[in-house]
Amino acid sequence: MRDTLAPRMQNFRDRCVELGMPLTHQRLVIYEALASTDEHPTPEAVFERVRKKIPSISLATVYKNIRSFADAGLLREVSLLHESLRLDANLADHHHLVCERCKSVTDLPHDALAPVRMKINPPDRFQVHRFNVEVLGLCARCAATDS
Numbered sequence: 829m830r831d832t833l834a835p836r837m838q839n840f841r842d843r844c845v846e847l848g849m850p851l852t853h854q855r856l857v858i859y860e861a862l863a864s865t866d867e868h869p870t871p872e873a874v875f876e877r878v879r880k881k882i883p884s885i886s887l888a889t890v891y892k893n894i895r896s897f898a899d900a901g902l903l904r905e906v907s908l909l910h911e912s913l914r915l916d917a918n919l920a921d922h923h924h925l926v927c928e929r930c931k932s933v934t935d936l937p938h939d940a941l942a943p944v945r946m947k948i949n950p951p952d953r954f955q956v957h958r959f960n961v962e963v964l965g966l967c968a969r970c971a972a973t974d975s
């Protein structure tokens with residue numbers, strides 16, 4: 829994980845400069861909380877992590893920053909089935925392994941699946957940007973407790 833944090837933070841700094849988004853301490857702490865995990869945290873989990881460093885921060889402020897990071901393409905939002913929003917700082921194209929029991933989300937490299945293609949033209953002239961596949965199943969930990 830350590831080896832991906834530095835490039836993610838560097839990319840974040842570069843993008844902020846490009847976009848004229850001030851690199852405040854608050855933004856850095858929030859983004860680092862996101863970029864330092866591959867667990868696809870909920871906004872609330874990010875808030876809990878950030879609060880350890882900035883006790884006075886509000887959930888609304890964390891939400892607002894997450895929104896602007898997502899708008900700037902610094903973050904991807906993953907919505908799982910009908911579960912709450914999960915956040916993803918892995919900006920490379922990839923798929924997800926989703927545990928149906930504990931809702932853990934694990935990255936699966938893009939090339940781990942055969943290329944996904946449309947076999948028909950999408951209805952209503954829908955423009956396809958990319959494919960993101962959710963592979964549903966049980967994580968090792970949940971499978972081990974399955975008797």
Ligand SMILES: [Zn+2]
Nearest residue numbers: 927930967970
């Ligand atoms: Zn699980």
Ligand SMILES: [Zn+2]
Nearest residue numbers: 916918924935
């Ligand atoms: Zn991911």
